[in-house]
Amino acid sequence: xxxxxxxxxxxxxxxxxxxxxxxxxxxxxxxxxxxxxxxxxxxxxxxxxxxxxxxxxxxxxxxxxxxxxxxxxxxxxxxxxxxxxxxxxxxxxxxxxxxxxxxxxxxxxxxxxxxxxxxxxxxxxxxxxxxxxxxxxxxxxxxxxxxxxxxxxxxxxxxxxxxxxxxxxxxxxxxxxxxxxxxxxxxxxxxxxxxxxxxxxxxxxxxxxxxxxxxxxxxxxxxxxxxxxxxxxxxxxxxxxxxxxxxxxxxxxxxxxxxxxxxxxxxxxxxxxxxxxxxxxxxxxxxxxxxxxxxxxxxxxxxxxxxxxxxxxxxxxxxxxxxxxxxxxxxxxxxxxxxxxxxxxxxxxxxxxxxxxxxxxxxxxxxxxxxxxxxxxxxxxxxxxxxxxxxxxxxxxxxxxxxxxxxxxxxxxxxxxxxxxxxxxxxxxxxxxxxxxxxxxxxxxxxxxxxxxxxxxxxxxxxxxxxxxxxxxxxxxxxxxxxxxxxxxxxxxxxxxxx
Numbered sequence: 490x491x492x493x494x495x496x497x498x499x500x501x502x503x504x505x506x507x508x509x510x511x512x513x514x515x516x517x518x519x520x521x522x523x524x525x526x527x528x529x530x531x532x533x534x535x536x537x538x539x540x541x542x543x544x545x546x547x548x549x550x551x552x553x554x555x556x557x558x559x560x561x562x563x564x565x566x567x568x569x570x571x572x573x574x575x576x577x578x579x580x581x582x583x584x585x586x587x588x589x590x591x592x593x594x595x596x597x598x599x600x601x602x603x604x605x606x607x608x609x610x611x612x613x614x615x616x617x618x619x620x621x622x623x624x625x626x627x628x629x630x631x632x633x634x635x636x637x638x639x640x641x642x643x644x645x646x647x648x649x650x651x652x653x654x655x656x657x658x659x660x661x662x663x664x665x666x667x668x669x670x671x672x673x674x675x676x677x678x679x680x681x682x683x684x685x686x687x688x689x690x691x692x693x694x695x696x697x698x699x700x701x702x703x704x705x706x707x708x709x710x711x712x713x714x715x716x717x718x719x720x721x722x723x724x725x726x727x728x729x730x731x732x733x734x735x736x737x738x739x740x741x742x743x744x745x746x747x748x749x750x751x752x753x754x755x756x757x758x759x760x761x762x763x764x765x766x767x768x769x770x771x772x773x774x775x776x777x778x779x780x781x782x783x784x785x786x787x788x789x790x791x792x793x794x795x796x797x798x799x800x801x802x803x804x805x806x807x808x809x810x811x812x813x814x815x816x817x818x819x820x821x822x823x824x825x826x827x828x829x830x831x832x833x834x835x836x837x838x839x840x841x842x843x844x845x846x847x848x849x850x851x852x853x854x855x856x857x858x859x860x861x862x863x864x865x866x867x868x869x870x871x872x873x874x875x876x877x878x879x880x881x882x883x884x885x886x887x888x889x890x891x892x893x894x895x896x897x898x899x900x901x902x903x904x905x906x907x908x909x910x911x912x913x914x915x916x917x918x919x920x921x922x923x924x925x926x927x928x929x930x931x932x933x934x935x936x937x938x939x940x941x942x943x944x945x946x947x948x949x950x951x952x953x954x955x956x957x958x959x960x961x962x963x964x965x966x967x968x969x970x971x972x973x974x975x976x977x978x979x980x981x982x983x984x985x986x987x988x
Contacts, residue, residue: 511580514548514557518818519857520826524784526850527837534834541569541661542782542855543576551590557668558583561855562736563681563782568659571613571737575661578609583667595768598669602676602765606663610736610761614743617657621739624653660738663763664700664780666859673778674767675699678734678760680783684801685769686776686809686863694776696805701764703734710734717755726750727758734760775861779808784852788829791844791851792836808858816867822858830854 521542525534541564549556560579564572582605583589592598614621627650634643662679675683683700703710705724710733714724727733727741741759745751751758769775786800793803807828811821833851836842 512548514546517546517859518822519544520822521855522826522830524853537850539569540853541572542853543572544855544857545576555670559666559859561681561780561782561857562661562663564661566659567655568661571659572661574613575609575736578612582608599765606761606763613737620657658740660735662732662735671771672768673771676763676765678763679732680704682781684779686805687774688776696801698801699766705731718753723750776863778859780857782855784854785856788833788851791842792833812863812865818858822856826854826856
């Protein structure tokens with residue numbers, strides 16, 4: 490029986506019967522952790538709000554195409570209603586679009602993804618039409634009323650408006666990966682992230698961010714907001730940073746005239762149009778794809794000892810490590826999430842959390858892994874990757890301060906443009922080693938485990954190296970002399986034995 494695909498945490502209000510017949514992709518796994526708030530008096534964490542992340546991972550067959558569809562949705566500002574709706578409806582808008590079945594070119598498939606995001610967003614606002622109408626009606630009844638002078642009746646109306654705000658003002662980011670046969674497409678709006686990990690013939694991993702960060706720190710988004718009439722000061726009032734593209738978020742879309750620093754904009758400051766990249770030909774160099782909500786990177790950065798280590802490289806390294814340790818892809822994803830959550834809590838307890846003053850919480854985290862050709866040696870045969878392609882020898886590369894790669898072409902000469910490409914090398918290089926041109930790659934043995942490895946880097950740089958080497962040389966000479974004496978004695982003994 491195919492498993493339910495919309496959420497790992499239950500069904501949604503917009504549950505459609507046809508999703509019961511969709512199959513969860515066996516070449517993927519998901520891990521998640523609900524938000525928590527820390528308490529100094531007892532150190533025990535509690536949930537700050539309901540889980541607002543959603544995800545799906547689907548395997549589907551069209552008459553002429555094999556489809557894989559993955560998505561992660563990160564609700565914000567009471568955005569559970571939005572992320573639930575978006576995750577459910579996005580599946581329908583993509584898989585039921587006749588254009589997807591008829592599509593022959595990359596541009597046609599990209600069009601399907603763009604339209605899906607825009608249609609899901611407009612569909613969400615249609616779903617809350619009645620709530621918005623009621624909110625407008627209540628606001629008209631208290632127009633011009635000063636809260637300090639409000640009557641009991643007015644206060645009741647304000648309470649009702651506040652309750653409606655909680656239902657209509659939330660939003661959700663979205664990142665979706667669509668695989669059509671052997672071509673990969675990525676679409677996203679907001680700050681949920683997609684990173685692709687590839688390998689060269691030597692087993693060196695390279696990390697690409699194949700999604701665009703849509704927030705107030707992004708220069709392209711700042712220019713877009715400038716063009717519709719918002720100043721730099723207006724943009725700063727969004728928050729630091731704040732998503733500039735998402736599903737939902739009524740206050741900064743249809744209701745932006747109610748917000749003082751947005752009211753002079755010529756059109757909606759926040760939009761739902763996604764950034765779409767692809768199609769990338771999936772060849773044997775493709776190892777795995779990661780989709781994750783913004784909470785993953787935020788928690789990692791707030792608790793990391795070395796803030797200079799790019800989070801994409803760190804997370805890719807954690808995932809690659811867990812491929813060697815876990816028996817399933819769900820196990821891989823969950824182990825990474827558990828590691829980040831544990832480190833975040835320990836950093837808080839030790840007072841090392843790199844977070845704004847008074848920030849004593851961690852947001853929801855969801856991490857989805859789609860496997861292409863990365864070995865999972867601990868898995869049973871039935872759980873090994875089924876993507877077609879040449880067999881690749883197993884390997885595992887560890888994280889070091891990454892080398893920025895300016896250009897990296899796929900097998901069909903396409904370029905992964907507009908991404909941060911990071912080379913993952915070995916964690917065993919010394920801190921003072923600035924030469925990243927030949928990173929050490931640690932291969933796996935035939936059983937898929939890390940091959941024995943000892944680094945002498947620290948010894949090579951040790952100030953007492955000359956003295957240590959001299960002592961070793963003396964020991965070797967003493968050993969050699971004793972061995973010579975033994976060899977001279979043994980033939981005589983042997984002769985005596987045979988007499």
